[in-house]
Amino acid sequence: MTELLGFPIQVILGQLLLGLVNGCFYAMLSLGLAVIFGLLGVVNFAHGAFYMLGAYGTWALLNYLGIGYWGALALSPLGVGILGIVLERTMLKRLTQVDPLYGLLLTFGLSLIAEGFIREAFGASGQTYPVPELLQGAVNVGFMILPIYRVWVIVASLMVCLITWFVLERTRLGSTLRAATENPKLVQAFGINVPRMVSLTYAAGVALAAFAGVLSAPIIQVSPLMGSSLVIVVFAVVVIGGMGSIMGAILSGLMLGVIEGFTKVLYPEASNIVVFLIMAIVLCWRPNGLFGKG
């Protein structure tokens, strides 16, 4: 059996694959965050809460309305997106002219409120959500048994990330959006409804978080705390990729998922902090992040 770094090649490949799955989650979450910060200048600390609400929405759709996973994939992000629009219109809009720190404080407070409500309503232990029938079972890929659902996660998240990147960087809508955030007054003079674009962008960003939530509902317990442990890591990922760089967020998310996966094998106790160590190193070397525009 071939070995690498003292571990059998099977183990390395297995961890690589698992790291990739986690990396896809990080990529999707940091994409939403990067979109919101890059285009709106809002440090959206509520991102973890929207992820959690997306998962709870999925669970609620099944348990109260009988709508299964496939319906939830579309409906839950939609619902969370609408909530995002409401939030943006009523609260975030007022903070665009001031220091981004206020947006951070507001969204952080909102996430605490959301967590508190959910915990009061459903308890802290969490709810179980079943893996959809079509995706149940696992496939033996030689070096490990891989659940089919995890393959789906990789496929779905990469697809969503690429579509988002394409829309933002290669379509007219995307370029209008980017122009609107760089120079709102000028773009508004062309007759484009800039406030509406801003709201929709925020909604799209949080809908991405909710979509990640739907994907994770069958894998982990749907609990009020699921977002808070993740959001700090996602922030670190976005900082590493460069705040505002879409492709940077996706690539660093994937890369860091894999690195974290290796740490779990080499020195598991540090797997919680390795992302922050990397962030510290990257910031010393490239203060704008790996792909940041400055």
Next chain:
Amino acid sequence: MKLSSKKTILALAVSVGLGAAFTANAGNEVVIGDIDDMSGLYADVIGQGGIEAVKMAISDFGPTVLGKKIVFLSADHQNKPDVGSAKFREWADKNELNMLLGGSNTGVSLAMAKVAGEKKVPFIAVGAAGSSLTNQDCNAYIVHYSYDTTSLANGTASVITKEGGKSWYFLTADYAFGTQLQDAATKVVNANGGKSVGSVRVPLSASDFSSFLLQAQGSKAQVLGLANAGNDFTNSLKAANEFGITKTMKPAALLAFISDIHSLGLQTAQGLYLTTGWYWDLNADTRAFGKRYFEKMRKEPTMNQAAYYSATMTYLNAVKAAKTTDSDKVMEELHKIKINDMFVKGGYIRADGVMIHDMYVMQVKTPQESQYPWDYYKVVKRMPGEEAFGPLSDSTCPLVKKK
């Protein structure tokens, strides 16, 4: 940064001020405190339910003891040892705290146990599992009431090893609780002819266990020892099912509460072995308490929530018998008292601080076996207290040796 620092400081000061306790004890009150995880991963194990249980006990005992009003304070330690011990100190100094109930999280309880010894305030640790509280970390003011890592291991680990699960791989929460539980279980496994083939330490509240489980699978061990609790336990078991690991390895839930089983569902949890000190459906007394609790909380109580009720009653009875709230006299009384209530029959507090009582090894029922809501366990083995908690001679508590 353009943020005005003066405004920040003012805002912070106002919020801290609003949050600070403003009561001061008048000296004619008996103050019972509860410091627990109210909002984190262990919040369902005791949390709000524990507060309700204490209130029930206070109302059952009577609003006063020795003519003094019983006051109840509660706080969230957020799973941070510094927060828990700071709160304990504050209550001991400013509110003349007479007794503290310790909630979940061994790490926080160890920090609070030190404060108990320093401030000479009786500390009844209910939620913490770590046996070190009655061994190397013991002091004269600690009572370890509901369960500990020794009894958990003596229950679950011995039953599974005797049934043929000889090689174990541990998935361990990387803090005092996890490591003590792993050590206790390894000792029991070795004593029964088995051995531990490896382990991995996982940071608390990890969101994904797949990587660690893959390592467990690679070890080819027969048993997957889950030395973790709360959401860590439910998430790792769920992932173990998903990756088909439960087909080749037997999962051992070294610490699981009925709240965990309820949130996992019997479909996932069926067949699991776990050890508990109390179950709502054991007998008429437990059922009666369960019913009262259910009316308030809409769930059945965990063993620790029931223990909170019992510990409060036991303490108040000890105060009554000692005719004083003086810590040393009450501790002396606590070591003499015989506890007979819905939580235990014939329970007593040993020299090392352990409350000796029966422990039960349970197996989680299949969905078909379960006849009514919360009908989750069947009794596999009842362990008498001395067997569950080990002989006093094994204790490394300095108090014991001195005698």
